[in-house]
Amino acid sequence: MAKQGVMPRFVQGLRVTDEPSLDIVVAVLTGLINKNLVASMFELGARSIGLSGADDAMLRANIRDPELGLVGDIVDVNTHPIYTALKSGYIPVIAPGGSGSPTLLNINADTAAGEIAAAIGASRLVFLTDVQGVLDTSRRLIPRLTERQARGLINSNVAAGGMIPKLEACLTALHSGGVSHIVDGRKPSALMDVISGKTLGTRIG
Secondary structure, eight states: OTTTTOOOOEETTEEOBOHHHHHHHIIIIIIIIHHHHHHHHHHTTOOEEEEETTGGGSEEEEEOOGGGBSBEEEEEEOOHHHHHHHHTTOEEEEEOEEEOSSSEEEOOHHHHHHHHHHHHTOSEEEEEESSSSOBOTTSOBOOEEOHHHHHHHHHTTSSOTTHHHHHHHHHHHHTTTOEEEEEETTSTTHHHHHHTTOOOSEEEO
């Protein structure tokens, strides 16, 4: 964005998106990053396929707030392309764009993950981020949160910036019966540690 002379601006952890910003977000997330992830997974022996939330209207969205510009709130998840990929033996790698009316909309990746997890009834949602997990006012890790506690952190502004959409996404996924984790993805074994049941980061639910 800096190379294109577009200055990013965030409100409550969400990127304010005008048309030039949207063009860059779609090109980078749906193109460069998505395909790099797919290529990296292939090198590790995994069969994956790159998709976008706009494919087959997988993520249908409406404008969230005029102040945020072309940012969408998901109103429907079409799970058909996800299940088609899974049944064919592929791991779907989904870029967080959405079909709006009449244009594409930028959707926060954390929000998209939470909605998709809820739609497919995922038993576990894991966010790999660049902090230990959810921290309290003394910057200490909170190992476990209930739904009520998580909402309290958001409402009291203890959770700020990008942690807000992550917690909101965890709460969305929680309603499908699964549990969520926010962990430090800088640790190479973080994902496997969580899946194997080790205590790591913050668990919600």
